[in-house]
Amino acid sequence: AQSVAQPEDQVNVAEGNPLTVKCTYSVSGNPYLFWYVQYPNRGLQFLLKYITGDNLVKGSYGFEAEFNKSQTSFHVKKPSALVGDSALYFCAVGDMGGGFKPIFGAGTRLFVKA
Amino acid sequence: DAGVIQSPRHEVTEMGQEVTLRCKPISGHNSLFWYRQTMMRGLELLIYFNNNVPIDDSGMPEDRFSAKMPNASFSTLKIQPSEPRDSAVYFCASSRGQGVNQPQHFGDGTRLSIL
Numbered sequence: 001a002q003s004v005a006q007p008e009d010q011v012n013v014a015e016g017n018p019l020t021v022k023c024t025y026s027v028s029g030n031p032y033l034f035w036y037v038q039y040p041n042r043g044l045q046f047l048l049k050y051i052t053g054d055n056l057v058k059g060s061y062g063f064e065a066e067f068n069k070s071q072t073s074f075h076v077k078k079p080s081a082l083v084g085d086s087a088l089y090f091c092a093v094g095d096m097g098g099g100f101k102p103i104f105g106a107g108t109r110l111f112v113k114a
Numbered sequence: 115d116a117g118v119i120q121s122p123r124h125e126v127t128e129m130g131q132e133v134t135l136r137c138k139p140i141s142g143h144n145s146l147f148w149y150r151q152t153m154m155r156g157l158e159l160l161i162y163f164n165n166n167v168p169i170d171d172s173g174m175p176e177d178r179f180s181a182k183m184p185n186a187s188f189s190t191l192k193i194q195p196s197e198p199r200d201s202a203v204y205f206c207a208s209s210r211g212q213g214v215n216q217p218q219h220f221g222d223g224t225r226l227s228i229l
Binding site for chain 2: 032034036041042044045046049051094095101102106107
């Protein structure tokens with residue numbers, strides 16, 4: 001069975017500092033991995049995805065994530081955080097053997113302090 | 115391009131009433147998902163359609179909940195009768211293909227309050 005874990009409920013970082021939001025996963029086949037961001041009173045917005053190819057993927061708003069197969073992780077990072085990055089971040093994983101739907105993590109709230 | 119459109123954005127109704135939530139997916143998308151989000155339970159997948167056919171409804175909480183997709187450009191989620199514990203934000207999302215390896219595009223949700 002496929003699963004995804006976001007071990008931190010909240011991440012706090014100062015503006016201008018690098019940020020990392022963690023995600024680990026478990027699938028039976030090759031994973032399809034996604035990050036989404038949710039701002040208040042809005043739906044989730046797609047940030048980036050890993051399907052195949054380079055382990056480092058770049059996404060919207062300066063975010064990037066590294067696929068690490070040995071550690072089954074897909075952490076999202078940004079070199080310099082902005083106050084406007086404060087939001088709820090969701091990791092999602094799917095694989096064709098797990099049915100035709102991705103599984104979402106519980107979400108991590110990112111708080112960037114000015 | 116227009117995104118996923120949900121209506122209404124807010125709904126307040128009394129317990130026992132029928133509630134119908136509506137969704138217009140992005141044109142050309144084959145997969146449609148209905149989610150429910152609450153503080154206590156997070157984001158829950160209720161049902162998933164592919165090419166207008168329900169594929170997985172294992173997340174639908176009770177028989178009071180039903181969903182339809184009569185055509186590629188419209189879906190409804192109905193609750194009858196509604197209960198206070200149904201209060202949540204309900205999201206609709208659509209994606210290309212079969213959904214597992216394509217990003218989902220979410221609407222801005224319907225905030226439902228059952229009194």
